[in-house]
Amino acid sequence: MYSFLKALLHNPRETGAIFPSSRFLAKEMAAHVLQNQEGVVVELGAGTGVVTKALLQSGIQPQNIIVVESSKSMVKKLQRCFPTIQIIEGDAAELTTLLAHEKREIHTILSSLPLRSLPKATTQSILKQINTLLSSRGRYIQFTYSFTQDQFFSPPHFQHIVSKRIWMNLPPARVDVWA
Template identity: 35%
Template structure:
C-alpha cells in the first residue's frame, strides 16, 4: 500500500473505499484502493499506441487517475462502476470523464448508451474487478463482453492478489484467450500481480517498453 498520503483527495478516497468494503467486501474485493505502483504497472501493459480505454470497477479512481496522467483523453475513456456511492464519487472526482453506473457484464449496452462506441472499439480494458472470487459463468460473461467492445488486438489488463491467474485455463480456452503475467507488485495492500488476457489468434501487441515503466 502507498503510505505517502499526498493529497486530501487520496485520504478521502481511502476512507470512502474502506466504508464500501465494510458494506460489501465481496464486490469490493480489497480494503484499500490500488497503490500508485500497481496503477503504474497496469498502465505499463497498455498497447504502445493505445488511445481508447474502458475501465471496469473504477472504485475511488486510483487507476482512472493513472490513465488520465498517462494521456488517455476523457472522450477516449469510459469508466464502469457498479457501486452507486463510488459511481457518484468518481463523477465528482473526475467531472470531465464519462462514468457509467452498471455492471461490466453489460459493457456492450453501456458503451452504446453512453455514446462511447461512436468513437470506435477500445484498445484495452483495464479491470480492477475481483474476478478471482467470481463464479466461472460471471467471469466468462465479463470477459466475453469485454472482448466484444475491443479491437482484434485488444488487451484485458487485470490485477489479482493470488499467485495464479484469476481466470482458470478452462474459461480462457473456451473464449480463445491466452494469458501473460507480469512481476509481483509488493508495494500494494495486498501485494498484487498484473495479468494480460488477449485473443489467442491476435497479433502480438507490444506493451510499453520496460525502460518507460
C-alpha cells in the same frame, strides 16, 4: 479511503479488497495501455479512481476513457474527481449493453474487478463480453491478489503476454495482460 471503507462495509464481496490499490499497481496497469491508438480505453471497477488517475498521467485523454463502476458511492466520487471522463454506473456483467452507445473502437480494457469472488457464471460472462468488445489488436489488463495462474480467468482466444508481481501493494498483487 472513506468512500472505499464505506463500499467495503456495504458490499465486501463486490469490493473484493481491504485496501485501495497502490499507485505502484495503478501505474503498472496503465503502463500496458498502448499509446497513440485510435479509440477508447474502458476501465472496469474503478473504485477510488487510482487507476483512472494513472491512465490520465500516462497521457490518455479523458475523452478517450470510459469507466464502469457498480457502487453508487464510488460513482459519485469518481464523477466529482473526473468531471470530464464518462463514468457509467452499472454492472460489468451487462457490459455490452452499457457500451452499446459507443461507436469508437475499444483498444484496451483494464479491470480491477474482483473476478475470483464473483459468481463463476458472472466472471465467464464478463470475460466473453471483453473478448467480443475488444478490437482485434486489443489488450485486456487485470490485476489479482492470487498467486496462481488459472486459465478460467483468461478471456477466450487471447494470449497471456505479461504477468508481473507488484510487491508495493497491500496485499501484493499481480498484473496480467492478454493480447
